[in-house]
Amino acid sequence: MMSTLKTALAAATLSLTVASTQVLAETQTRTIEYQVGDETFTGYMAWDDEFGQKRPGVLVVHEWWGHNEFARNQAERLASAGYTAFALDMYGSGKQADHPDTAQKFMQEATRDMSQVKARFMKAMDILKNHESVDASQIAAQGYCFGGAVVLNMARMGVDLDGVVSFHGALGSPLTAEPGSVKARIQVYTGGADKLVPSDQVAGLVKEMQDAEVDLTLVSFPGVLHSFTNPGADKIAEKFGMPVGYDEEAASRSWDGTMRFYKAIFTQ
Secondary structure, eight states, rough: OHHHHHHHHHHHHHHHHHHHHHHTTTEEEEEEEEEETTEEEEEEEEEEEGGGEEEEEEEOOOOOOOOOHHHHHHHHHHTTTTOOEEESSSSHHHHHHHHHHHHHHHHHTTTHHHHHHHHHHHHHHHHHHHHHHHHHHEEEEETHHHHHHHHHHHHTTOOOOOOOEEOOOOOOOSOOOOOOTTEEEEEEEEEETTTOOOOOHHHHHHHHHHHTTTTEEEEEEEOOOOOOOOOTTTHHHHOOOSSSSOOOOHHHHHHHHHHHHHHHOOOO
């Protein structure tokens, strides 16, 4: 009887120890307010204690709707994959659009000059680099729609990134990549039926990056619309009559490709 009781107590103690460890290893998140000039911005950091050692950091740049739950969810997915992610804010605290007209206004305000875009991006990059879990020598950035254009432009401007990934982002830009200026390797995922990113933009990006001798991988998904990674895209299409739509296969394949990309660039 005493032996059985000791065994049960030992098992219970082990169970409590394991449970405690699991709690400590869960994804950690932190909302961070920060200043760029006179404006306040709100970002979202996510990391997982399970990975212990310092690890690469990834910046997440939101769609034109603003810093919302979708951007935060992407940061949490990256944390679960072993990275520390910072979903930055390009518009300013509290600026989330619920109508295309508002989103367009916020986007135009944020991008009125490229130096402002870069300043906001670089501040967020500095916050990520200085997080206790991050290896500051290994940083990438990924963006969605508006955010996809932002990360491509940061690469064009020579920002010191290991890689950038654009998901259904605008590919045309007033900036042009120059030979020797782009430090990042680039991946682009676009929809073959994306009316907001037509084929001439796709062809233009390929030529631009080839001329600049940039390491570019571009994947075009046949029949796939804009915003294909966002499960909420179909409701947006129905509500506003926009040519957007979620595509589960394209979303999955682009995410898997991104994970392989990060594994490659961060192990060199």
